[in-house]
Amino acid sequence: MALKRAHILIEGRVQGVFFRASMKEEAERYGIKGWVRNLPGGDVEALIEGENAAVDELIKWCWQGPPGAMIDHITVEWEPPKGEFESFLIKR
Numbered sequence: 001m002a003l004k005r006a007h008i009l010i011e012g013r014v015q016g017v018f019f020r021a022s023m024k025e026e027a028e029r030y031g032i033k034g035w036v037r038n039l040p041g042g043d044v045e046a047l048i049e050g051e052n053a054a055v056d057e058l059i060k061w062c063w064q065g066p067p068g069a070m071i072d073h074i075t076v077e078w079e080p081p082k083g084e085f086e087s088f089l090i091k092r
Contacts, residue, residue: 003081005034005049010062010074014044017068020090026061030054033085037092048088049081 010019020036023046027034032050039045048058063071 002052003049003083004052004055005047005079005081006055006059007077007079008046008048008059008062008074010044010046010065010071012043012072013068013070014065015042018066019044019069022066023058023062024088024090026058027088030058032058033088035085035089035091037090049083049085 015038020038023036023044027036027048027050030050032048032054034046034048034050036044036046046062048055050058059074059076062074065071
């Protein structure tokens with residue numbers, strides 16, 4: 001099983017539209033671990049780790065997000081997988 005890890009910044013109208021809760025549901029559906037949080041400037045940040053195809057699918061989902069979200073830009077930085085997460089969390 002090949003794993004990969006991505007640090008993601010999602011910009012646009014992504015707060016107040018249940019982006020974090022929806023991303024948590026999607027991550028759990030794909031078996032991805034990590035976290036997602038709102039940033040003070042209005043963006044959403046996530047750190048995800050899972051199987052290659054699952055990570056790719058979740059990043060693809062981020063371009064759409066939940067109903068009401070409007071994505072302007074996504075930045076993905078690839079990192080070596082560390083296996084440090086036990087689940088997917090919404091950080092406050």
